[in-house]
Amino acid sequence: MFYETVIISFIVGILSLFAIGVQKNNLHALILTDLLECSLLCIIAAVGTDLAEALILPGLVVSMAEILAIAEVLVVREKVRGKKLNDFKINFDLEILRTSPLFISIILVIYGAILSGFTGGAVIASGLLYYFFCKRVLGENIINRVKWVGICGFSGIAWSLWIVGFLGFYLFPKYWLVFLLFAGLGLVIKVCSKLGLLGMAE
Amino acid sequence: MISLYVGLILLLIGCIGALFGPKVDNIMIRLLNIEVSAVGVMLIFLSFDETLALMTYIAINAPLTYVLVRTIIKLEGKK
Numbered sequence: 491m492f493y494e495t496v497i498i499s500f501i502v503g504i505l506s507l508f509a510i511g512v513q514k515n516n517l518h519a520l521i522l523t524d525l526l527e528c529s530l531l532c533i534i535a536a537v538g539t540d541l542a543e544a545l546i547l548p549g550l551v552v553s554m555a556e557i558l559a560i561a562e563v564l565v566v567r568e569k570v571r572g573k574k575l576n577d578f579k580i581n582f583d584l585e586i587l588r589t590s591p592l593f594i595s596i597i598l599v600i601y602g603a604i605l606s607g608f609t610g611g612a613v614i615a616s617g618l619l620y621y622f623f624c625k626r627v628l629g630e631n632i633i634n635r636v637k638w639v640g641i642c643g644f645s646g647i648a649w650s651l652w653i654v655g656f657l658g659f660y661l662f663p664k665y666w667l668v669f670l671l672f673a674g675l676g677l678v679i680k681v682c683s684k685l686g687l688l689g690m691a692e
Numbered sequence: 693m694i695s696l697y698v699g700l701i702l703l704l705i706g707c708i709g710a711l712f713g714p715k716v717d718n719i720m721i722r723l724l725n726i727e728v729s730a731v732g733v734m735l736i737f738l739s740f741d742e743t744l745a746l747m748t749y750i751a752i753n754a755p756l757t758y759v760l761v762r763t764i765i766k767l768e769g770k771k
Contacts, residue, residue, distance in 0.1 A: 491696060495736060498700045502707040502729070509711045517719060517767055521760060525710055525726050528703065528733045531749070535733075538740045546737075546745040550752050557756060561763040568767060575766045609744055612751030619755055688755055 495536040503529035520560055527553040547608055582627065591624035602682065606674040611681025618682065622689030638690060645683040652676030699735030702728055719764055727757070 506525045513519045531549060534542050568575060598617025602610040655672030658665065706729030709716075716722045730753055737746040 491693075494700060495696070498704055502703055505707055505711055517764065518722065520763070521719065521723055521726060522710070524756070524760070525707060525729055528726075528729045529707075531733055531745075532703065532736050535737055535740050535742055535745065538742075543742045543745050546742065547748055550745075550748055554752055554756055558759055561759055565763060565766055605747065609748045609751065612748055616751050616754045619758065623758075685755055688758065 492536050492538070495532055499529040499532040499536070503533075516564055520557065520564065523553075523557065523560075551608070587624045587628055591621045595621040602678065606678050608677055608681055610674075610678045612685065614678065614682035615685030615688075618686035619689045622686070626689075638687070641683050641687060645680050648676045648679035648683065650676075652680060693739070695735050696739035699732045699739060702732030702735065704732075706730075706732060719768065723757075723760060723764070 503526060506522050506529065510519050510522045510526070513522065527549075530553075531546055534546055534549060536542075565575070595617040598620070599614050602612075602614035602617065604610070605613060652673050653676075655669045655674075655676060658669030658672065662669070706725055706727070709728060710722050710725035713721070713725055716725070730749075734746060734749060737749060
C-alpha cells in the first residue's frame with residue numbers, strides 16, 4: 491500500500507517537474523504546478539497516520555496561497571506591460587442559477603459550521619462563492635452592497651480569537667475544551683470570510 | 693483496497709494526459725486533464741481513511757479551479 495503510492499507519486503512528480511522545466515509559457519507552468527501539488531499530497535498521505543493528515547492541511551493552504559499569488563502576479567504583469575486584458579464578464583440566463591444558490595449555500599454553510607476548523611471554513615467559503623457567482627452571472631451587482639474592508643476587519647478579529655484559544659491551551663490547560671471551541675470558531679470565521687472575498691474579485 | 697488502485701491509476705492517467713495528451717496546447721484541456729488527477733488524489737485520501745484531508749481538499753479545489761479559470765480567461769480568452 492505504502493510503496494505503490496510513493497512510487498507512483500514520485501513518477502508523477504518527476505514527470506511534472508520535467509514538464510515545468512521544458513515549458514515556455516508561464517500560464518502552462520502555473521497549471522502544471524497544480525499537478526505537482528497532487529503528487530506531493532499523495533506522498534504525505536501515504537504515511538497514513540494522524541500527524542500526516544494534520545500535515546496535509548498546511549500543505550493545501552500553502553499551495554492554494556502560492557497559486558493565488560502567482561496567478562495575480564501574471565495578471566498584474568500583463569497590465570503593467572500595457573496589454574489589454576479580456577473582461578471577466580460572463581452573462582447567460584439559466585433557470586438553475588436563479589433557483590438553486592440560496593438552498594445550496596445554506597446547506598453548505600450549516601454543514602461547514604458543524605465541521606468547524608479549517609475544513610468547515612473552506613466548506614462555508616465554497617457555499618458563499620457559489621452564491622456570489624450565481625448572482626454575478628445573472629448580472630446583479632453584489633459588490634457595492636458588501637463592504638470589502640469590513641469583511642477584512644471581521645476576519646482579523648476572528649483570527650485574534652483563534653490566537654486567544656491557542657494561548658489558553660498553555661495558560662489554562664484545565665479548561666481545554668472551552669479554548670478548543672474558541673480556536674475552532676475563530677478559524678472557521680476567518681477562513682470563510684477570507685476565502686469568500688474571492689467572490690468579489692474583479 | 694480497490695479505491696487505492698483506482699486512485700493511483702487515475703493519478704497516473706491524468707498526469708500522462710496533461711503532459712503528452714492530445715491538444716494539450718489548449719490550456720483548458722490541460723486543466724481538465726489535471727482535474728482527473730485531482731479525483732485520483734481524493735480516492736487515495738479516501739482509501740487511507742483521511743476524512744479531514746479529503747473534505748478540505750474537495751472544498752479547496754473549487755475556489756482553486758475558479759482562480760485558474762479566471763486567470764486563463766483574462767490572459768488568453770479570445771484567441
